[in-house]
Amino acid sequence: xxxxxxxxxxxxxxxxxxxxxxxxxxxxxxxxxxxxxxxxxxxxxxxxxxxxxxxxxxxxxxxxxxxxxxxxxxxxxxxxxxxxxxxxxxxxxxxxxxxxxxxxxxxxxxxxxxxxxxxxxxxxxxxxxxxxxxxxxxxxxxxxxxxxxxxxxxxxxxxxxxxxxxxxxxxxxxxxxxxxxxxxxxxxxxxxxxxxxxxxxxxxxxxxxxxxxxxxxxxxxxxxxxxxxxxxxxxxxxxxxxxxxxxxxxxxxxxx
Amino acid sequence: xxxxxxxxxxxxxxxxxxxxxxxxxxxxxxxxxxxxxxxxxxxxxxxxxxxxxxxxxxxxxxxxxxxxxxxxxxxxxxxxxxxxxxxxxxxxxxxxxxxxxxxxxxxxxxxxxxxxxxxxxxxxxxxxxxxxxxxxxxxxxxxxxxxxxxxxxxxxxxxxxxxxxxxxxxxxxxxxxxxxxxxxxxxxxxxxxxxxxxxxxxxxxxxxxxxxxxxxxxxxxxxxxxxxxxxxxxxxxxxxxxxxxxxxxxxxxxxxxxxxxxxxxxxxxxxxxxxxxxxx
Numbered sequence: 001x002x003x004x005x006x007x008x009x010x011x012x013x014x015x016x017x018x019x020x021x022x023x024x025x026x027x028x029x030x031x032x033x034x035x036x037x038x039x040x041x042x043x044x045x046x047x048x049x050x051x052x053x054x055x056x057x058x059x060x061x062x063x064x065x066x067x068x069x070x071x072x073x074x075x076x077x078x079x080x081x082x083x084x085x086x087x088x089x090x091x092x093x094x095x096x097x098x099x100x101x102x103x104x105x106x107x108x109x110x111x112x113x114x115x116x117x118x119x120x121x122x123x124x125x126x127x128x129x130x131x132x133x134x135x136x137x138x139x140x141x142x143x144x145x146x147x148x149x150x151x152x153x154x155x156x157x158x159x160x161x162x163x164x165x166x167x168x169x170x171x172x173x174x175x176x177x178x179x180x181x182x183x184x185x186x187x188x189x190x191x192x193x194x195x196x197x198x199x200x201x202x203x204x205x206x207x208x209x210x211x212x213x214x215x216x217x218x219x220x221x222x223x224x225x226x227x228x229x230x231x232x233x234x235x236x237x238x239x240x241x242x243x244x245x246x247x248x249x250x251x252x253x254x255x256x
Numbered sequence: 257x258x259x260x261x262x263x264x265x266x267x268x269x270x271x272x273x274x275x276x277x278x279x280x281x282x283x284x285x286x287x288x289x290x291x292x293x294x295x296x297x298x299x300x301x302x303x304x305x306x307x308x309x310x311x312x313x314x315x316x317x318x319x320x321x322x323x324x325x326x327x328x329x330x331x332x333x334x335x336x337x338x339x340x341x342x343x344x345x346x347x348x349x350x351x352x353x354x355x356x357x358x359x360x361x362x363x364x365x366x367x368x369x370x371x372x373x374x375x376x377x378x379x380x381x382x383x384x385x386x387x388x389x390x391x392x393x394x395x396x397x398x399x400x401x402x403x404x405x406x407x408x409x410x411x412x413x414x415x416x417x418x419x420x421x422x423x424x425x426x427x428x429x430x431x432x433x434x435x436x437x438x439x440x441x442x443x444x445x446x447x448x449x450x451x452x453x454x455x456x457x458x459x460x461x462x463x464x465x466x467x468x469x470x471x472x473x474x475x476x477x478x479x480x481x482x483x484x485x486x487x488x489x490x491x492x493x494x495x496x497x498x499x500x501x502x503x504x505x506x507x508x509x510x511x512x513x514x515x516x517x518x519x520x521x522x523x524x525x526x527x528x529x530x531x532x533x534x535x536x
Contacts, residue, residue: 043414043415043446044413143300173300174299174511175299178525179527181516182527185524201444202444203515203517204516206518207520210522245445248473
């Protein structure tokens with residue numbers, strides 16, 4: 001694969017305010033096509049707000065978001081929203097409880113006027129490893145892992161370039177988390193997507209991302225490569241606290 | 257009966273009635289708990305929470321509970337009258353739930369809720385109860401107790417609310433504390449702090465503890481014994497207190513392998529292949 005020099009997603013000096021308080025303060029990062037950036041931090045550090053701002057779901061007070069060197073306007077228009085899709089932590093809250101899965105999946109297709117709805121839905125269900133029969137189910141009739149797969153399918157339907165993932169597996173059992181993380185890794189490789197993954201779990205970020213940024217107080221305080229993460233080569237106290245609490249050191253028996 | 261175990265469960269079966277057919281949530285579970293720290297680990301639907309709710313009389317009317325024995329300190333809990341349950345819950349058995357802000361009433365201040373608990377279970381005057389509530393919050397390392405007592409649950413962070421919930425659950429001086437996914441809604445740093453806090457209090461007060469979790473590696477360090485549940489049964493018992501677990505059952509081994517570690521970074525994670533024989 002040819003290396004793309006210009007980043008797919010580029011965020012510059014992004015700031016978000018809640019009333020008088022800046023919850024995100026001048027954050028910049030870039031992600032290439034096929035790459036994955038993890039954003040970690042403790043509750044309240046601004047990582048979810050940052051992701052929502054990149055997605056265009058909360059207004060920004062300064063800075064800019066660009067995809068393929070095209071700066072996205074505020075408010076976003078339909079063709080911009082199509083470039084970036086977001087997957088949330090709570091799949092039950094993210095899906096309309098009164099719609100069947102098929103109806104939920106057809107909504108983005110109708111909004112973006114994409115034809116062949118039936119075929120597209122069938123293909124995307126295959127891609128995320130769900131049986132076609134889930135079309136006729138309602139969200140509450142599915143397991144948490146199946147529901148999160150539906151949310152991923154819905155994000156993929158409009159053929160985005162960037163997937164924003166906000167704690168996509170925190171609500172899932174460990175065994176289901178492994179399946180969903182594997183699915184996300186395969187989709188990134190097969191579709192050349194760029195990921196921004198927000199999590200408080202360094203093990204999940206290490207699994208999924210080659211780069212990670214640590215946030216505290218609304219800014220990025222440290223960036224690490226995966227190699228540095230594994231070597232625990234961190235300086236900021238927040239990173240060290242996260243490492244101490246949430247990174248297995250590998251003393252778990254791995255042989256059966 | 258002072259010599260009776262804290263919790264004694266033999267051959268517990270819990271079925272939930274559904275329009276289609278009854279669902280067996282727990283299928284023949286037995287456990288005996290002394291003054292120890294027990295972890296019950298399993299995935300969603302494995303029956304761990306249903307078991308604890310049976311021990312607290314909190315199952316919905318659609319559940320049917322059958323057991324050879326279900327006793328707390330020798331007192332039979334099967335078919336206990338609602339009034340007797342109320343004297344038991346909170347006072348002798350307390351439970352810390354996953355989402356502290358759901359465990360509290362949003363419309364009353366924290367102080368009002370803690371005082372209600374102390375007046376009901378410890379027969380304190382309101383003034384004494386307020387002082388006790390302040391002392392309890394200080395004990396769970398909340399810095400400004402009198403200020404926090406005047407606040408409402410939504411004004412607290414998740415970690416702070418969970419500390420307050422633990423303080424309230426300890427206020428009745430229970431003999432048994434059940435923590436049902438008490439740290440699952442918190443970030444990893446706060447998770448460790450809350451587990452350490454529960455651990456300190458349990459040791460100091462000589463209580464029994466049951467930690468319910470789906471994260472085996474997280475609770476292993478804080479438990480003397482670990483029961484692994486799968487599909488309504490205990491499939492394995494492990495010795496805790498260490499991160500180096502030595503599981504034998506393929507389900508437990510599979511669970512440990514699914515967790516991302518530096519060895520798996522950037523590669524496909526092993527997934528759990530479920531063997532129908534585990535259901536037998």
